[in-house]
Amino acid sequence: MTEQIIFYLLAAVITxxxxxxxLLPTLMHSALCLxxxxxxxxxxxxxxxxxxxxxxQILVYVGGIAVLILFVVLLAGSASGRITRQINAQxxxxxxxxxxxxxAFLKIVAHFSFGLAPQSAPEPTVRAxxxxxxxxxxxxxxxxxxxxxxxxxxxxxxxxRKAE
Amino acid sequence: xxxxxxxxxxxxxxxxxxxxxxxxxxxxxxxxAGIAVAAWGFSQALLLFVKAIRGGITLPxxxxxxxxxxxxxxxxxxxxxxxxxxxxxxxxxxxxxxVQIYSTGYMHGDPxxxxxxxxxxxxxxxxxGVTLTSSxxxxxxxxxxxxxxxxxxxxxxxxKQSAAYAGKKAFITTKLGDLGxxxxxxxxxxxxxxxxxxxxxxxxxAGAIPAAVAGTAAILLFLxxxxxxxxxxxxxxLPDAMEGPxxxxxxxxxxxxxxxxxxxxxxxxAVYALSPAAMNVVAWTGALTAFMAASLALTCFDLKRVLxxxxxxxxxxxxMALGAGAFTAGMFHLTTHAYFKALLFLxxxxxIHAVHTNDMREMGGLRHKMPVTYITFLLGTLxxxxxxxxxxxxxxxxxxxxxxxRNPYLFAVGAMAAAMTAFYMARALVMTFHGKxxxxxxxxxxxxxxxxxxxxxxLLAAVSVVSGWVLTRHEMFxxxxxxxxxxxxxxxxxxxxxxxxxxxxxxxxxxxxxxxLYKARPEIPALLREKFSPVVEMLEKRYWLDAxxxxxxxxxxxxxxxxxxxxxxxxxxxxxxxxxxLTLKLSRLQGWLDDHVVDAAVDVTGAATLxxxxxxxxxxxxxxxxxxxxxxxxVSIFAAIAFAG
Amino acid sequence: MTLSHYLALSxxxxxxxxxxxxxxxxxxxILMSIELMLNAANINFVAFNRFLYPGRxxxxxxxxxxxxxxxxxxxxxxxxxxAIYKNLxxxxxxDYNILKG
Numbered sequence: 001m002t003e004q005i006i007f008y009l010l011a012a013v014i015t016x017x018x019x020x021x022x023l024l025p026t027l028m029h030s031a032l033c034l035x036x037x038x039x040x041x042x043x044x045x046x047x048x049x050x051x052x053x054x055x056x057q058i059l060v061y062v063g064g065i066a067v068l069i070l071f072v073v074l075l076a077g078s079a080s081g082r083i084t085r086q087i088n089a090q091x092x093x094x095x096x097x098x099x100x101x102x103x104a105f106l107k108i109v110a111h112f113s114f115g116l117a118p119q120s121a122p123e124p125t126v127r128a129x130x131x132x133x134x135x136x137x138x139x140x141x142x143x144x145x146x147x148x149x150x151x152x153x154x155x156x157x158x159x160x161r162k163a164e
Numbered sequence: 165x166x167x168x169x170x171x172x173x174x175x176x177x178x179x180x181x182x183x184x185x186x187x188x189x190x191x192x193x194x195x196x197a198g199i200a201v202a203a204w205g206f207s208q209a210l211l212l213f214v215k216a217i218r219g220g221i222t223l224p225x226x227x228x229x230x231x232x233x234x235x236x237x238x239x240x241x242x243x244x245x246x247x248x249x250x251x252x253x254x255x256x257x258x259x260x261x262x263v264q265i266y267s268t269g270y271m272h273g274d275p276x277x278x279x280x281x282x283x284x285x286x287x288x289x290x291x292x293g294v295t296l297t298s299s300x301x302x303x304x305x306x307x308x309x310x311x312x313x314x315x316x317x318x319x320x321x322x323x324k325q326s327a328a329y330a331g332k333k334a335f336i337t338t339k340l341g342d343l344g345x346x347x348x349x350x351x352x353x354x355x356x357x358x359x360x361x362x363x364x365x366x367x368x369x370a371g372a373i374p375a376a377v378a379g380t381a382a383i384l385l386f387l388x389x390x391x392x393x394x395x396x397x398x399x400x401x402l403p404d405a406m407e408g409p410x411x412x413x414x415x416x417x418x419x420x421x422x423x424x425x426x427x428x429x430x431x432x433x434a435v436y437a438l439s440p441a442a443m444n445v446v447a448w449t450g451a452l453t454a455f456m457a458a459s460l461a462l463t464c465f466d467l468k469r470v471l472x473x474x475x476x477x478x479x480x481x482x483x484m485a486l487g488a489g490a491f492t493a494g495m496f497h498l499t500t501h502a503y504f505k506a507l508l509f510l511x512x513x514x515x516i517h518a519v520h521t522n523d524m525r526e527m528g529g530l531r532h533k534m535p536v537t538y539i540t541f542l543l544g545t546l547x548x549x550x551x552x553x554x555x556x557x558x559x560x561x562x563x564x565x566x567x568x569x570r571n572p573y574l575f576a577v578g579a580m581a582a583a584m585t586a587f588y589m590a591r592a593l594v595m596t597f598h599g600k601x602x603x604x605x606x607x608x609x610x611x612x613x614x615x616x617x618x619x620x621x622x623l624l625a626a627v628s629v630v631s632g633w634v635l636t637r638h639e640m641f642x643x644x645x646x647x648x649x650x651x652x653x654x655x656x657x658x659x660x661x662x663x664x665x666x667x668x669x670x671x672x673x674x675x676x677x678x679x680x681l682y683k684a685r686p687e688i689p690a691l692l693r694e695k696f697s698p699v700v701e702m703l704e705k706r707y708w709l710d711a712x713x714x715x716x717x718x719x720x721x722x723x724x725x726x727x728x729x730x731x732x733x734x735x736x737x738x739x740x741x742x743x744x745x746l747t748l749k750l751s752r753l754q755g756w757l758d759d760h761v762v763d764a765a766v767d768v769t770g771a772a773t774l775x776x777x778x779x780x781x782x783x784x785x786x787x788x789x790x791x792x793x794x795x796x797x798x799v800s801i802f803a804a805i806a807f808a809g
Numbered sequence: 810m811t812l813s814h815y816l817a818l819s820x821x822x823x824x825x826x827x828x829x830x831x832x833x834x835x836x837x838x839i840l841m842s843i844e845l846m847l848n849a850a851n852i853n854f855v856a857f858n859r860f861l862y863p864g865r866x867x868x869x870x871x872x873x874x875x876x877x878x879x880x881x882x883x884x885x886x887x888x889x890x891x892a893i894y895k896n897l898x899x900x901x902x903x904d905y906n907i908l909k910g
Binding site: 109110132133154 | 810811812813814817819820821823824825826827828829831832834835837840841842844845848851852855856858859860861864867869870872873874876877878879880881882883884885887888889890891892894900901903
């Protein structure tokens with residue numbers, strides 16, 4: 001029962017925050033909503049028993065990406081959000097399409113009736129994940145670090161002031 | 165010892181590069197590097213020579229590494245050392261060393277001093293390459309390099325029109341000879357399937373090469389040797405090559421490069437020995453050259469040219485000896501000649517350095533001013549003319565004996581050339597060093613050369629005096645350099661002693677007459693000149709050989725002019741222009757078709773594409789989100805189709 | 810709670826994100842919407858892993874890779890946004906048209 005209350009609560013938070021992200025006219029508010037939404041997703045991960053992903057979500061998404069976006073909003077976002085339209089001209093077809101998407105998703109889920117309950121209690125995942133990362137998936141893991149390095153270098157390159 | 169012999173040419177190449185790049189910071193502006201390398205090379209050659217004579221090393225020695233392969237054959241880089249190689253090695257390194265030492269004095273203060281030494285080192289390296297290589301392919305490469313160095317050094321003072329011209333002439337004339345090289349080499353390759361000298365010799369000794377092929381290859385290769393070694397009729401370049409600095413004449417045009425042709429014939433002697441015709445060509449060309457060049461030297465007034473003609477004539481002797489089947493005698497003469505001819509050139513250089521002219525008519529009486537030069541020149545002259553017991557006596561005597569053994573006529577031509585040699589050398593000696601000074605101003609300014617120049621002269625003079633005697637002790641040279649294969653003809657037995665006595669008497673007599681004529685009665689030669697003016701003219705025009713070659717060029721010119729007019733009048737006017745007219749007419753027709761049929765179709769297609777583009781353009785809003793919407797719609801449609809199906 | 814609940818939540822989140830991508834004029838807003846869509850996918854991965862393959866963790870691993878890549882994408886994306894903003898003084902995508910022929 002508690003479990004259900006928590007889930008619906010989290011679902012409500014996520015949905016509302018996500019709507020805030022896409023609909024609020026002030027970019028600052030959108031960014032704050034994004035942080036809330038990501039935290040909600042982290043809660044969902046926790047409820048699914050994924051301790052490590054929960055931590056990673058909080059650390060990387062909420063602590064890193066959301067804050068980074070907030071910074072850029074502060075740097076680049078003008079205060080004109082209230083005056084200028086933030087939604088473009090094709091909002092009606094987009095709304096219809098997305099409504100269709102959402103409705104179709106729900107229909108599909110209902111159609112295949114994944115009414116599956118968890119078959120076992122959640123276990124700690126960190127040890128097993130570490131084994132995978134340094135075992136079978138060592139090469140993709142290292143590749144990912146190269147991608148990170150490259151993106152960092154690229155970001156520095158773009159952000160650098162031009163030599164005058 | 166032998167294992168490291170391949171370093172010699174590489175070291176010289178390195179020295180050339182070093183001098184060119186860093187010469188300015190080396191002691192003596194880079195000369196030190198060249199001299200050091202040459203000295204080391206000489207010490208190695210001497211050591212090899214001593215060891216070879218004492219039987220301390222087994223010859224022939226060969227080592228090579230693969231270079232590249234073509235077809236089923238393999239080209240290699242390597243060294244092939246036998247007695248012949250060691251004798252040549254000794255000549256090249258010794259003369260190169262002494263000439264380089266001498267040049268520090270002779271070229272002192274020249275603005276291109278550094279470059280001169282770089283060229284000398286490069287030349288030495290190439291010459292060592294020719295001497296040592298185990299493959300005819302590398303031999304060819306080094307051969308051409310030697311030619312390039314010769315060109316560069318003859319034209320070293322290229323500001324002088326005549327020097328630049330002489331360099332060009334030398335290069336082109338020897339190139340004419342080189343025409344035969346590749347063809348001859350390919351002939352040999354066709355017959356033997358290899359460029360390895362050792363294998364070619366092996367097959368030739370075994371008689372595995374057909375005589376006809378061997379003869380063709382041998383004669384073609386002799387053409388090359390004739391170019392480099394200045395044999396008839398290609399000897400015209402050598403007198404002009406005297407435009408180069410005297411040390412260059414000594415090193416390249418007396419001792420080493422011109423001997424390379426002889427060396428090549430000796431190197432492939434087994435191939436020559438297969439064909440009597442080739443042997444005869446070699447012998448008679450040599451004899452003819454010896455005679456002609458000696459006669460040309462009689463009337464020449466340029467000191468260095470006299471020596472140049474003398475060189476040509478002596479090279480003819482060597483060829484004659486080889487052709488007559490006297491392998492050892494030919495190579496022996498090459499060795500001794502290298503020393504005394506280098507000596508004569510260096511002494512002449514010393515004289516020219518002092519009086520600043522080549523013309524003997526402006527010299528005279530110089531023996532008081534330049535005693536060392538005079539004595540050494542005298543010793544060189546005695547060695548060249550073959551007065552016992554000087555070096556030339558031993559070698560020339562053997563050559564003449566071989567000629568007599570082969571054919572009395574060869575001997576007669578050789579003996580006449582020997583007599584003339586003695587005569588013109590006496591003439592040169594007297595005109596330069598004896599008598600009254602003809603140009604007082606030049607005489608007053610003349611002075612003995614510095615020690616770096618007289619030192620090599622004295623050394624070479626010593627070698628010229630004793631080398632003949634030393635090398636014939638216990639048949640030392642013959643043991644080192646000998647040809648073991650069979651000759652294509654029988655040689656008659658002749659007494660060496662009789663030939664020796666005869667040739668010495670002839671030489672001494674002729675020399676005395678020459679000296680007496682020019683010293684005591686200088687009016688007689690002048691009278692003779694007038695009396696026999698047609699002969700003198702022939703000699704001064706060098707048997708019209710220069711004119712002959714110029715005529716050859718002229719004929720070539722005329723032929724070209726005719727070909728040009730044929731090309732212009734017939735090929736251009738009739739064939740090409742007619743074709744062009746036809747093409748023009750056809751093109752007009754085609755142009756009309758193109759305009760009215762093909763282009764129209766193209767235009768319609770273009771217009772259709774344009775209007776289609778106008779319609780399609782409407783979808784291209786340039787807004788990325790617009791495109792995304794289309795994508796999303798498309799995805800949803802596909803999904804719908806997938807689920808419906 | 811069943812798998813369906815999670816999938817439904819994920820679907821709704823994805824639809825909202827897609828709407829954002831399609832309609833926001835502000836380029837930073839678009840980036841944020843993309844994050845929403847990625848999160849929807851993450852929820853799917855974890856949920857499937859939890860319900861269909863308990864005891865295995867490849868789904869989790871994939872989510873970690875996605876998070877990492879998302880971080881890289883945001884870093885480069887924001888750097889680009891800053892660079893473009895410096896040049897064009899605008900954050901609205903309609904203004905990003907200087908490549909138009």
